[in-house]
Amino acid sequence: MAADRTLAPDLAVEDGLFASGASLIAAVDEVGRGSAFGPCCVGLVVIDATVGAAPAGLRDSKLLSEAAREALIGPLRAWVRAEAVGEASAGEIDAYGLTAALRLAGRRALSRVPLRPDLVLLDGSYDWMSGEPATLLGPDYPSVPVPPVRTMVKADLRCASVAAASVLAKVHRDALIREMAPSFPGYGLEHNKGYATASHLAALRQLGASVAHRRSWRLPERDPA
Numbered sequence: 001m002a003a004d005r006t007l008a009p010d011l012a013v014e015d016g017l018f019a020s021g022a023s024l025i026a027a028v029d030e031v032g033r034g035s036a037f038g039p040c041c042v043g044l045v046v047i048d049a050t051v052g053a054a055p056a057g058l059r060d061s062k063l064l065s066e067a068a069r070e071a072l073i074g075p076l077r078a079w080v081r082a083e084a085v086g087e088a089s090a091g092e093i094d095a096y097g098l099t100a101a102l103r104l105a106g107r108r109a110l111s112r113v114p115l116r117p118d119l120v121l122l123d124g125s126y127d128w129m130s131g132e133p134a135t136l137l138g139p140d141y142p143s144v145p146v147p148p149v150r151t152m153v154k155a156d157l158r159c160a161s162v163a164a165a166s167v168l169a170k171v172h173r174d175a176l177i178r179e180m181a182p183s184f185p186g187y188g189l190e191h192n193k194g195y196a197t198a199s200h201l202a203a204l205r206q207l208g209a210s211v212a213h214r215r216s217w218r219l220p221e222r223d224p225a
Contacts, residue, residue, distance in 0.1 A: 009058065009160040011051065013152065017119060018049040024081070026110065026117035026147070027161030028129065030102055031061065031169045036204075037187065037194030037213050038177050039087040040101055043169025044109040045080040046117050047161050054160035055079055061156070061163070061170035069171050076164045083164075084112035085172040088139075094216040096139050102128045104139040111142035118147050123155040123162050184210050 014025055025047055032040040055075035057068060064072075077083055086108030088101035096104070106129045110117075120129055127149045132138065155162040174193055181189040187203045187210070194200075201220050208222035209215055 007157075009054070009060070009156070009158055009163045011054065011160050013155070013159045014047065014051075014121070014161055015049075017121070017150070022119045024048050024115055024117040025119050025121055025161060026113070027121045027155075027159065027165045028106060028109070029061075029123040029156050029162050029166040029169060030105070031166065031173050032194070033098065033102070034196075035194040035214075036196045036200065036217060036219060037090065037184075037189065037210070038180060039089050039173065040093065040098070040105055041169045041173040041176075042086045042102060042105040042109050043165035043167070043172070044084050044086070044106070044113065045076070045161055045164045045168065046082040046113055046115050047080050051079065051081075051161075054164070058160055058163050058167070059157075061166040064167065066174065069167050072167050073171055076168060080161070080164060082113040082115050083168055084109040085169050086110070086112065087173075087176070090212050090214045092139065093214050099128050100132065100139055103132060104141060107142050107144055107146065110146065111144040116145070116147075120147055120149040121155060121159060121162060122149050122151050123153075123166070125151055125153050127151050180212060184212060 026044050028044050030042045086105040088105040093101040130146045130149050156166045177193045186207050188199050192200045204220045205223045209219050
């Protein structure tokens with residue numbers, strides 16, 4: 001059954017996982033997958049069975065205004081046991097592909113929390129967190145153990161912990177793009193956050209791609225002078 005986008009996410013799924021033996025759950029979600037510019041970011045929060053009710057107003061980050069997301073950051077950090085955001089740059093996406101870059105960002109986030117979860121609850125249908133050991137031609141993954149991964153479609157709508165991870169990642173990435181924007185004028189990054197809006201595509205045709213664009217993607221060619 002499809003998740004009702006009007007309902008607040010809850011902890012029903014997480015409580016079931018705790019009842020099945022999990023002690024610490026790492027909830028994971030990504031942002032920036034479809035952007036033409038800048039990094040992809042992976043948010044991760046760690047909770048245990050004592051987590052308590054989620055902060056009021058929590059939703060999947062895509063359903064919240066920018067102001068609402070930013071207002072949730074303090075309450076979310078106080079609510080979870082630990083949290084982190086990992087990044088993979090546009091250059092790393094170009095070099096290794098999006099899936100490997102998401103895995104790299106996710107493992108960077110996992111390496112930055114002081115707790116070792118025994119289960120990952122991952123938004124989506126595909127487990128991009130585990131598998132693929134480091135190779136000479138691949139990313140230099142942090143040497144952190146990845147616990148078993150439970151994927152769930154629309155987990156960001158259903159699960160409060162995954163919604164929290166999505167909000168933390170979205171606020172982090174938006175702030176990062178705002179910081180980068182003055183160094184890359186003309187693309188409207190302050191407004192489009194790197195996504196391929198009509199005005200961003202028009203700017204790419206006029207200016208060409210910058211060093212922080214994902215050049216392996218099918219970006220518009222610069223118009224001849």
